[in-house]
Amino acid sequence: MSGRATVQFTVNGKHYAADVEPRTTLVDCLRHDLKLTGTHVGCEHGVCGACTVILDGAAVRACLMFAVQAEGADIVTVEGLADGDRLSPLQASFRKHHALQCGFCTPGILTTAHTLLSEEPDADADRIREVLSGNICRCTGYVQIVEAVLDARAAYKQKWAAAL
């Protein structure tokens, strides 16, 4: 409990240094030390997925990591998905398909789906459901979320094609 630690990492392309208690979770550090409140906390025990961020390319639960474990990491949160005020194709697809209601779980669902499609732009509905089964949404029943992710695949395929 005692003592402080300094941790440095990159969030959404910006370098941050934070002075935290060693027991501070990554999500609390992001939200309360860095004031990046887009990432949400739903259960604090790794079940609901609301706190999911992209850490060195992997979707991870920021409530299950200590901030100090993220030393040197490259982190992307929901705030880093849009290009300024222009929604990413995935975000725009969520709006088009009404894939959110209260919006509380949405940051974790977007980061999870973005990670999935970045790796598997051909993911089918079953695969999308499998990967999103670690994110709880209480509003939508998931149907429109899956439709939105399916519809966003084209943009990720283009990105892949361009990278080849």
Add this chain to the structure above:
Amino acid sequence: MTAVRNVYIGQEIERTEDFRFLTGRGTFVDDYEPTGLLHAAILRSSVAHGRIRKIDASAAIKMAGVHAVITAADIGEKIPTIPIRLAPIKGLERYLQPVIATEKVRYVGEPIAVVLAETRAIAEDATAEIELEIETLAPVPDWRVAETDSTLLVEQNGTNVATRYAVGSGDADAAFAIADYTRREFFHAHRHTAVPMETRGLVAEWDAANERLVVTGATKVTFFNRRALAAMMQMPESAIDFIEIDVGGGFGVRGEFYPEDFLIPFAARMTRRPVKWIEDRTEHLQAANHSREIDCELEIACRHDGTILALRGRIHGDMGAYTRTNSGVVPAKAAQFLHGPYRIPAVKFDVAAYMTSKTPIGTYRAPGRFEANFFRERLIDMAARDLNIDPVEFRRKNLIATNEMPYSIGKLVPYENESAYDSGDYHVALEKCLAAFGWQEKKNLQGRNIDGRYHGLAVTCFVESGGAGPRENVRMLLERDGRVTVAIGSSVLGQGLETVFAQIAADALELPFEAFRVLHGSTTLLDEGFGTYHSRAVVMGGSAILDGAKNLLSAIRAAASLQFNCRADEVSIDGGKAKGPDGRTLTFAALAAAAGPISANGTFANAQRTFSYGAHAAHVAVDARTGHVAVLDYVAVEDVGRAINPALVHGQTLGAVVQGLGGVFLDHLIYDANAQLLNASLADYLLPTATDFPHIRGVTLELHRSPSNPLGAKGAGEGGMVAVAATAANAVAAALSSFGVQPNDLPLSPPRIWQLLRDAASGRQRAP
């Protein structure tokens, strides 16, 4: 040129809310962090029933960073109790909850002390340092124990039976005496709850110089809650502002007045510092309202041909330890909605509510309805089978016909007047459901065993009420830039109402959708508001907007008449412009720039409920080896009267069905014999995930508008939920008909189904 009228209502417009939610720019309560904040953590009872012998916070107070510890002793001579908001049934008022435990604790999770510290972590650490001695008393784990009065939760009341009453219409006993056929069954709807993704939370700020209080994070019924808090804190209402910001789901549970809604503002006044409390998930599962837990004994009387003659039943409601704001809504509505969408000449229901040493009961989406439909529709399928009548035909025979509307069901709720279903074609809704589901095509699967999985189909019918009164209010303001601000008393808990209200207002004022800004919920906006519950926001709030728009147009005419030097009735309005008799025109923006902002109030009052209705159908496959039920297809059909934004109505339906299926197969608050809650984490309390119920379909109908409001809306939040237990359980029963098992106890979890099959194989009967 005439403006195109009514262009936004009925369109699947993208939501105005979504940009901020998708980019992480929403503001939920834990995102709000005023400077100088103290963080609260609450010490809660770990004992279900006990007498507090000692609370010693001296060690906690000495901890670095701890500012104060509040217990009952700090609050004053008289500990305030939480008032009843709805359903004042005589007897329940004797069990109101004190805002903090005094001599006794009566459920696991009851607040005992509040720690205020510089960080949340320190506050939580300090709760562990409070020395607490509780003498354990015998628990009251369920209504059967409660009824014996062997252990009393509130000694001075002399009983744990909070209320008993009887309601009915016609002569049910006489009908039963002469009926060709009767059947009686026992059913159980289990305790579970809404679990919104955002836990509860509040930030209270005390302005000592002006003796004002601002509470941020309020929702649902902010004006009622402010009134309650003002009385408890002995402050004028106008000295308290309740501010509604983004809310991560409610589903009935969030936004009622809870003990914390007093404790956190009280702490802010006491410490003269802003105080934040954010509930953790375990607290949420222990302390926020639970719901459902109803036992029902139900009897049906029919003719040989399946004509229903009467229903008779007993409802036993386990209310938990205290009466909260919703009082007896759950058992009362569980009784009322037993009548359902059928022509039933006589009904008689006995209702009893019991206090037990568990978390208090409140409303969760479709309160009482989810349970009542399950009880009645299960019994109807059993009766149809006994009488050798196709269950669809049985329903067709008994559904109320259009020409019987409005159809009175009599006075089935002690605190309400006689109710009458307002409008609808219940038969068409059933046929549309059967068609959408493909009943004919799937029928031959009924009861078949395909590779060890037994297939079952079911269809059920429901009626659902919405649009609770008494009023809703709105204030509409034409700003200098020509945009219109709509300030409404309805609350928003994630449904997309900012969009829906703008659609209604845009049509009414014939302005572009983008011209509107919707403010909602906060007590700073209006003198009086009634909030969002009972599928009332569009019915009441939307209708108030129509009135507000009409009044705003009058005010615009009046303002324009001064500019045009004419009479107000000589001003015509067309597409955002006022036009004088001499042909001069002024845009609304130019008018407001010249005349100043123009405002008008609107209100809509209504004592009549709306009644949406519809049918659900399900196709399940039950694995007899594991008891697992796969939902292969599910169709929910509901006539909502008027769908303002069909995409949002569709989302409500799909979300409600999946929540409902969770309530059938997964969600379950499990208590042991000591009334200890065993699964207060999301690792143990199961909620539907994306892989559980992928095959969900919804069909929104707009067949019959409600005659009771100018929009014709019937409300749309709960119809996807009401018949889910009924439909899913009937499908499971149909699948397992060859075993003769009756799934009458929720939840239908794999071990339960497996046990039913095992009992059937060994010839054992289920005890009631």
